[in-house]
Amino acid sequence: MKDLMMERSIQLFAQKGFKETSIQDIVNELNVTKGTFYYYFKSKQELLMDIHLQYIERLIENQETILADKTTSYPEKLHSIIFKLVHDIEKEGLRAKVFFREMRHLSEEHLEQIIPKRDRFKENVQEIIEKGIEAGQFRSDLPSDIVTLGILGMTNWSYFWFQPDGEKSDREVAAIFYKMLVKGIQSQ
Amino acid sequence: MKDLMMERSIQLFAQKGFKETSIQDIVNELNVTKGTFYYYFKSKQELLMDIHLQYIERLIENQETILADKTTSYPEKLHSIIFKLVHDIEKEGLRAKVFFREMRHLSEEHLEQIIPKRDRFKENVQEIIEKGIEAGQFRSDLPSDIVTLGILGMTNWSYFWFQPDGEKSDREVAAIFYKMLVKGIQSQ
Numbered sequence: 001m002k003d004l005m006m007e008r009s010i011q012l013f014a015q016k017g018f019k020e021t022s023i024q025d026i027v028n029e030l031n032v033t034k035g036t037f038y039y040y041f042k043s044k045q046e047l048l049m050d051i052h053l054q055y056i057e058r059l060i061e062n063q064e065t066i067l068a069d070k071t072t073s074y075p076e077k078l079h080s081i082i083f084k085l086v087h088d089i090e091k092e093g094l095r096a097k098v099f100f101r102e103m104r105h106l107s108e109e110h111l112e113q114i115i116p117k118r119d120r121f122k123e124n125v126q127e128i129i130e131k132g133i134e135a136g137q138f139r140s141d142l143p144s145d146i147v148t149l150g151i152l153g154m155t156n157w158s159y160f161w162f163q164p165d166g167e168k169s170d171r172e173v174a175a176i177f178y179k180m181l182v183k184g185i186q187s188q
Numbered sequence: 189m190k191d192l193m194m195e196r197s198i199q200l201f202a203q204k205g206f207k208e209t210s211i212q213d214i215v216n217e218l219n220v221t222k223g224t225f226y227y228y229f230k231s232k233q234e235l236l237m238d239i240h241l242q243y244i245e246r247l248i249e250n251q252e253t254i255l256a257d258k259t260t261s262y263p264e265k266l267h268s269i270i271f272k273l274v275h276d277i278e279k280e281g282l283r284a285k286v287f288f289r290e291m292r293h294l295s296e297e298h299l300e301q302i303i304p305k306r307d308r309f310k311e312n313v314q315e316i317i318e319k320g321i322e323a324g325q326f327r328s329d330l331p332s333d334i335v336t337l338g339i340l341g342m343t344n345w346s347y348f349w350f351q352p353d354g355e356k357s358d359r360e361v362a363a364i365f366y367k368m369l370v371k372g373i374q375s376q
Contacts, residue, residue: 075374129373136375137374137375138373138374138375139371139373139374139375140375141367142364142367142368142373143356143364146356146360146361146364146365147364147368147373149345149346149349150342150364150365150368152345153341153342153343153344153345153346154338154341154342154345155341156341156345157337157340157341157342157344157345158337158341161337168331168334172334173334176330176331176334176335176338177334177338179329179330180330180335180338180369180372181368181369181372181373182372182373182374183327183372183374184368184369184370184371184372185317185326185327185330185335185369185370186263186325186326186327186370186371187324187325187326187327187328
């Protein structure tokens with residue numbers, strides 16, 4: 001029930017906005033009582049935080065699987081991570097929408113639980129860059145922190161324009177971003 | 189007075205949010221009457237739209253000066269445009285903040301005036317990529333539209349993390365992004 005409640009709430013928040021969706025709307029959607037809601041969540045804010053945590057925890061889990069894979073190079077790991085981010089915006093569009101748009105409704109106390117995860121997510125990308133530099137697979141004259149922010153900007157921004165039914169698939173967009181980042185756009 | 193009113197409103201919108209700022213707050217700030225406000229703007233929405241239009245028109249003007257410059261290569265033009273975008277987030281931080289955060293408060297009718305400008309802004313970047321490909325300065329195997337969106341993502345995202353008093357200046361961040369994009373991050 002908890003997962004189902006989160007799923008339906010994502011749909012409502014994406015459609016109507018977080019502020020405009022009441023707990024009553026959520027329980028109506030599921031044909032349950034408010035008591036059921038409060039059994040799982042202390043408040044609407046806590047539900048929003050849980051949606052965020054689930055989203056980001058899944059991303060981190062996936063990143064760490066990629067990082068731990070001993071058979072791939074650092075450029076290959078970077079490609080997998082870029083693909084996962086663009087892919088998630090396609091496959092989990094509503095979740096991503098709610099994540100980016102409604103984050104500002106979280107209280108200080110809830111943000112304190114989210115921020116370390118967001119940092120971890122960023123640090124995992126930075127680790128790929130740094131280990132890739134050490135392994136001689138990435139150039140060593142660019143600071144890994146700004147490179148990481150550039151990569152995340154490129155992928156995160158796709159949330160604003162990526163159309164799952166558009167001309168290019170998530171796999172094609174990820175491949176283009178990867179080539180831009182790794183080989184550069186200058187003619188060879 | 190119109191420019192001053194826009195300046196002060198940007199400060200108020202950035203501090204308190206667009207919804208939370210009343211026309212009364214704006215005229216109080218300037219010691220003028222509501223009549224003065226309505227002499228320049230039909231509504232708070234129109235003021236917000238004018239702020240957006242001014243922001244984006246200045247960016248477009250700057251882009252077109254860069255594009256028209258016959259003495260620079262296309263990679264050089266790209267560098268100038270990346271620098272201008274990161275620099276603006278430093279120098280016109282509040283304006284950028286209001287632009288990105290409050291855009292969703294604009295009505296359909298107001299958005300219709302903004303969207304063609306946003307498209308023009310994007311098309312100018314794409315033109316640099318396309319002409320650079322024709323001139324043999326950029327590689328020809330990557331689609332210019334996705335490359336453009338990747339570049340804009342990288343630079344626009346810096347709005348979320350760039351600290352004017354941080355370790356790296358706008359010029360340094362722009363130089364790193366430029367190198368990543370043009371030469372790529374792979375070891376040479």
